[in-house]
Amino acid sequence: MYRTHTCGELRLTHVEKVVTLSGWVQRTRQLGGMTFVDLRDRYGITQLVFDMSLNADLCAAANKLGREFVIQATGIVRERSSKNTQLATGEVEIDVTGLQVLNAAKVPPFTIEPDTDGGDDLRMKYRYLDLRRTPVQQNIIFRHQMAQATRSYLNNLNFLEIETPFLIKSTPEGARDFVVPSRLNAGQFYALPQSPQTFKQLLMVSGFDRYYQIVRCFRDEDLRADRQPEFTQIDCEMAFVTREDVLQTFEGLLRYLLKTVKGYDLGEVARMSYDDAMRLYGSDKPDIRFGMAFTELNQLVKGHGFAIFDDAELIAGICAQGCAEYTRKQLDELTDWVKRPQIGAKGLVYVKYNPDGTLKSSVDKFYSPEQLQTWANAMNAKPGDLLLILSGSTDKTRKQLGELRLEMGKRLGLRNPAEFKALWVLDFPLLEWDEEDQRWVACHHPFTRPRTQNFENITDWGSLRAEAYDLCLNGNEIAGGSIRIHERALQEKVFDLLGMTKDEAQQKFGFLMGAFEYGAPPHGGIAFGFDRLCAIMGGYESIRDFIAFPKNNSGRDTMIDAPSPIDAKQYRELSIQSVIQG
């Protein structure tokens, strides 16, 4: 037996007991013939005491301990004379009577402290040491709690956790598949699932009714910051449900998680159509912790000789409360900010609604104070507010103004990290135009149910709407889903709309369309991005902080050094060879 207690367990009630602890040496201090060792494990830190005058050999051994040595110490629990109120175990210490070094440690390449001196690359290479740091360890424990709470909620609602296969068929649609050469079937490949989408739909056809899985998914996309080639979803599907059933069930999940894991009471979950979200916030995932919705000003601003507005498809603004005092310098800086290539606006028009009721704008040449006043009124501005206005093509202007709104929200402290506000965005477009491939592609995926089934005569395909919904938390998309197609004929129509030939559709998804002919119930579902959900609820920016062994931005695991070359025998057995252009 290596220990009787953990390093987070001992209290005054244990005083005079003989205990054995095991853990890592966090720190040693020598002080007037005494040596103090902070012993750490996942549960906490306990102070060990060695007294030179009582046991010189033992104390000498303690003095030789280095950082991160793994030791076992036996001793008697004593009340501390100077208590440490920062520490759960801070009222006691251990008078050590026996010490054993279980494993020595080299000096770690960075300090194992909450604020470490290690850079990103070093910490990734020695991830097993980075994971020892308290904040990282807490994140992983937080993720564990999130997973358990998720299951608890869903189990209580009669959901079944059902495992779906990882070695499936490659049906690239949008994102690329990772593929796995089959040794036993030369020239053929499995694919790793981008999601268990078709399998969970088949489970509905099978009558399982309510399915979930916390499951790894894979997408071979070009990596961007904070995107991982493998990621985890809370994947769910329900049969015999309307959209309303799905929304209720999964806003309930979010509410339960926030309550259980964070002790936070989520209020009402707002709802908004995709069109409104774009029109009012310029985003399909608006952060609704604060207002500052857009006001469209076309009616008020056009025809007064200001060419930029006259030529613009959309002129829209936001009202920044209490910002009328912004200096020229601040306004210039803000103008520069919207003109950065990441935002891409051509310029910024402002109107100061001064506390004294006067109005001062960057377009005073073109508009009278009375005209500016109508803008202020349209935007519900009050004296002391600042109106910020962008113009241009509708889509771009909305996107730019959306970024500006978020930035102003941040600057004004309106995006409180301790507050959580959730929003359903509904009625997404069915299709979106893929500029690269010059064709319409499914906005969600090809199994999403259109809101109308008669789209043969529709001319503006972009106007088609889908039974698709996203759940947003604080301006992040944390889940997305839809009611699905469950009839073969409708599924065929949608495949056709997406430019898939009948043969291609049959070859890729014949099994699913076949299943729809044998009694497929109406069904729908959702998938939460679990890594992101943990990060947002945990109060972090990056999903990497919540993944035990993440990959870097090149998709590499630098700790184990993967991916890596395979040997000739493996190539031979898999009937493939490498063809590197170079």
Place this chain on the structure above:
Amino acid sequence: MYRTHTCGELRLTHVEKVVTLSGWVQRTRQLGGMTFVDLRDRYGITQLVFDMSLNADLCAAANKLGREFVIQATGIVRERSSKNTQLATGEVEIDVTGLQVLNAAKVPPFTIEPDTDGGDDLRMKYRYLDLRRTPVQQNIIFRHQMAQATRSYLNNLNFLEIETPFLIKSTPEGARDFVVPSRLNAGQFYALPQSPQTFKQLLMVSGFDRYYQIVRCFRDEDLRADRQPEFTQIDCEMAFVTREDVLQTFEGLLRYLLKTVKGYDLGEVARMSYDDAMRLYGSDKPDIRFGMAFTELNQLVKGHGFAIFDDAELIAGICAQGCAEYTRKQLDELTDWVKRPQIGAKGLVYVKYNPDGTLKSSVDKFYSPEQLQTWANAMNAKPGDLLLILSGSTDKTRKQLGELRLEMGKRLGLRNPAEFKALWVLDFPLLEWDEEDQRWVACHHPFTRPRTQNFENITDWGSLRAEAYDLCLNGNEIAGGSIRIHERALQEKVFDLLGMTKDEAQQKFGFLMGAFEYGAPPHGGIAFGFDRLCAIMGGYESIRDFIAFPKNNSGRDTMIDAPSPIDAKQYRELSIQSVIQG
């Protein structure tokens, strides 16, 4: 809203309520102007009633319903005049007032009944229909319950569920890896994990202390019946533990599962060394629901002129209680049975210990009744018993006698499927001789701790023992694990023993040996084969019955038709090409 209740929910207390149900048509019957429809969902079956005299149109619509149609029915709950006690809902029926066909169904290719007329291949191709059958559905639900109970037990013991990566490095050791070409790193491959072994050890180095995961693993082995290329493990690891701690924890898990999921009280979990298991049962996973242990007879039988015994390395027998009455024909059949190529014995010697105390054997020519009596005594036989004796080389004889023992246990009804007996097999060999590669390989895996650390002067490498253990249930290995090496020096020694060069060891496992230098705690763990555990506890032979979407014996999913060819663009992007010999 598609339903107010499920098809398993309505009772007498619901009588006179208006309800809406949705589900599948299991069966329709017309009887004297009435039509009865059994409506099925995952929760049960409810009888719908249509009365031609009350609503002819509705009844006519009901008469058109085919098997497996998906319908929604609204009506009033009535008490049944003739109750069905076989059915939880059998006291009520629904007088239907509204009917809607949600989806029609073609006639299924096999009947959706507990005993179906569909063959294996057909059921695999239409797995989504096979999964509708009650026994298959129950198995999947059973697996769900097993998973939840596993987590519940481990969570209560402070285990953390931590996800490990699926895209790792290929380090083929024993079984082949499935590999995944990396598009972003041309010429390099990820591998899918055969198990999260090294990652869970790193988590111990990180201080997570108690880890588990119910996780998919992958092995590209030549498929045998009932082996799947992807399978699920309950994967666990603990730090600061002795072997005893691990055994206690995980026999506790098995006990908890049997109690929670089956209501079964598992008694004591027996323990046995690997050597004893082989000597007494000829198996490293003996079924101890019954005795019939081997007795070695070398001392008693040699030197009496019977060349077969005189030349044999081992002569051993089992005592089949109450089988002295076996006829000549039965004994011949048993002899044929052991001579089958799957068993491979040369012959079978029997001794009947007749109820009257006389002895009759197949070797009466060589041995006197007094001599046979000493055999019977050695085997604790009583009048009425039958002694069955095999001989030959030690290993083969044990294996053959082990098979014969299991067969006799089966024939005598001693392997009660309703009884569960668990056994720890301990002290496995560290190494085993690989005939094919003509070298010593790790019996468990190269991270297993040897029981001695001074094996430099050992000449018989097969005699080395490891801190490895298997948990067996009713003659099946359900879990295997070991205490691990946690020191770099010892790990290097073992890699060396396995014939790995220093460079190779560093290239493959440098990260792990590196981790051992930074304060690695003593640790050990175990992994349960979750598919098999479910099958055995569920009372089935095949793991496929407990996997929602299994692959066939060629590693194919015939439903989705995977694996399958990929297109030229995919080859190009992955910098590989196909080289099929033929």
